[in-house]
Amino acid sequence: MGTNSGATAGINNKPVGGAAVLGVGVANSAIGGGVLSNSLGSGGGGGSGLSISGLGGQNANVGGIVTGMGGAGGGGNNGSDDGMGGPGGGPNNQQATTPQYTIPGILHFIQHEWSRFELERSQWDVDRAELQARIAMLLGERKCLESLKSDLTRRIKMLEYALRQERAKFYRLKYGTDPPQLNEFKPSSNDDGGLGGDVATDSEVPYSSVSNTTWRQGRQMLRQYLAEIGYTDNIIDVRSNRVRSILGLNNNADHDGGGGGGIGGVGSGGIGSGGENLSPNINGNESNKRASESEGRHTPAKKVQQSNDAIILDTEAAVMANFEFLGPTEMSDDDEISDDLEMVATDNEDTDVKMAKRPKSGKDMLTEEVDGSLGLGELAQLTVNNESDGAYDANAKDGTGGSAGGAGYRKTWNAKYTLRSHFDGVRSLIFHPEEPVLITASEDNTLKLWNLQKTVQAKKSASLDVEPLYTFRAHTGPVLCLGMSSSGETCYSGGLDGNIECWQLPSPNIDPYDCYDPNVHSGTLEGHTDAVWGLTTMQNNIVSCSADGTVKLWSPYTKEPLLRTYTAAEAEGGPSSVDFVRNEVDHIVVAYNSAHCIIYDTETGKQVIKLEASQEMSGNTGKFINKVVSHPTLPITITAHEDRHIRFWDNTSGTLVHSMVAHLEPVTSLAVDAHGLYLLSGSHDCSIRLWNLDNKTCVQEITAHRKKFDESIFDVAFHATKPYIASAGADGLAKVFV
């Protein structure tokens, strides 16, 4: 482009004279240089600076030419008066000395005027050339940014591809089998770095499919034909411009949508703004903006893009150092010729990313545009679920983001322990407050005690199998809920049989095949007449809710363990879940089938407030609450709903604070970490999601369990003091992530 516009400028300048043409030509090549350096890696700042200095040079040249011309004009016709050469001064002198018109005087004046006009004309021409050069420069810059953008898009794709290969390799190393393919249920995709298999499967298609390659070839051919019939650069430029604008618009909308959905990348701010600040030049900013606009929907892409931008301001070499596995890529000196890095599907056993480089002809702009949009399409396909995972992983990989991101908590959770020993769905699980120990409760009527430090290395897998240390048997039906005392010495379980059983925890170092100690089962709290579905502890008290319609407060190991019973109005239906209000003593929050929550004062037994949203909940069919939890420090109640929402309520005003669609299927379980910063949710869509409570964005999604009938995940939990999270599923497994 630079060369082309240079030529055009030169042609326009011809009337002025050879010297002027030369001058502009030089200036243009200087601009070309600027553009070039731009394309060689700077985001815009450096390039622009260079171009401007090029223009300055051009001005100087033009000045030289002008004076030269003035000299020539004067010298030819009047040898005496042209010594000064000032355009205005000459005539004035004449008028002062000779008031009368003389033929030589008139001639001289006309000549002088002529030379003055000539001078002005040449100046205008020079100005015009200058402006044209500027247009050319800007056009060149735009092209270069576009190609830079498409190049970055390709690079993102490359990175994603490499990532997928890595994941596949990891998966194979772990399980000895090939990762599950598209649309196939992915049993353990959670294991591969918590990145989810979705990215891999979703975006695999465009690379591996044969039809795409042929399509590309077809496009190439089409372009050749177009070139032959004279459908050349200019038209293609217009076309590409159009594509660009349409693309920009679409992506804008997408971007907004993403923001509104509140699933934008967490902590993309640090890196993003860094990248933008580093390119103070307007064009640079525009490029950044455009890039983020077009990729904004997809956070990892955005992050990679932005970090790329930042790096690119240094040198290409720096980029390459960061992505050394990409191998050296070269930027050709023509803007339009940009290297096309093409993925070659690698052998499954071979995880090296192979790349074939294919220089493109100068008329490849259209393909690039289309490719670019295709690339965006692929990116857009990436499921929203994994965006932040990808971002984290990208950061981890290129080592640029992590430090900028800041927050130390930001990590990727990986499945480490698989707890398999239950014969049926695991309904509930709870961690010991201090030890790496947990208890699971299952529909197979038992509870099991697990010590994560007593593991068995599973075959061909990076995850560890844990064998249970103790099996608690007393329930005569499925065990549905669990609670643990704050000391971690006792544990309580509620079952379908309507009983709450109390257990003294055996030592976490017990021999699994020790003698039966009947004292482990230390009591039964009888009172509920139907299934006990919710149970939670606070100091020495427990509160339980049951399908018999009541909520009961107990003080176990006392003479009269049942302290109080709370019953709501008939219209509320039965309770489904219960929790202590953590920042307010003597308050409990109960979720009812009516999809309302009621906060009771445990002392008076009176209703304190009812959490209900006037308009949103008006038609509350399907808004059934599966789980209610209280924020550990703030007066906020969080509810998990059958209609896939998680809702946040203000305990003092009883109003809905925030509502978000959190999963693809009903949200079944919630847990808040001890500091109240993160929320964990589980759903029948087989996944657990970690949310940042600050900005209500999804930090990570892990596919964790399989379905039995229409149920999948029953419970999730945080360890209070150790970095463990866990999920319990209908498939009879519990998983612990670190």
Add this chain to the structure above:
Amino acid sequence: MKMADGSTILRRNRPGTKAKDFCRWPDEPLEEMDSTLAVQQYIQQMIKRDPSNVELILTMPEAQDEGVWKYEHLRQFCMELNGLAVRLQKQCSPSTCTQMTATDQWIFLCAAHKTPKECPAIDYTRHTLDGAACLLNSNKYFPSSVTPDHRVSIKESSVTKLGSVCRRVYRIFSHAYFHHRRIFDEFEAETYLCHRFTHFVTKYNLMSKENLIVPINEEENAAPGESEA
């Protein structure tokens, strides 16, 4: 049957469900179960429908892998045996039943330990069930299935494990029958578990007949295939 509106039925036990409504949903035909746990779902569904119809419960659907079928049934037996163990815990203590016996002929040694031990009956029961749970869930003997239609793949070598699990857990029935008859009868009246188990091991030849020492109640339903000779 009731699959007219099969697409809208959500088979879920939501929190707050009454015990009587637990798992009370229309049956789902096996071929429509799109799950790795389809066989377990199917077996549980059949048991739920009528636990006494042992013959039907044990009728293997066509095109079902027999190894998987046996494996899932055995899982179900061990799971339901927890119920018997809960009852036994209340009555069978190390002081009353110091050894695992049925008739006076044999003392069963507990295989859960490095060297088999003469555990008291209740310990034997618990250890055997715990051991069976570990074995049947073991990734080593029953690795996760490569095919998505079932949770595990059953290796030929692991099939023999099923037989030894059967032999051991059967002793829980026999101990209960000969030493805690009331508990056994109550449990059996509710679950028909021993009945079903005897049928199962006979049908799939997992135990020799002379080991099946608990007489099976023949009176109530047509199960004449049970020739105890």
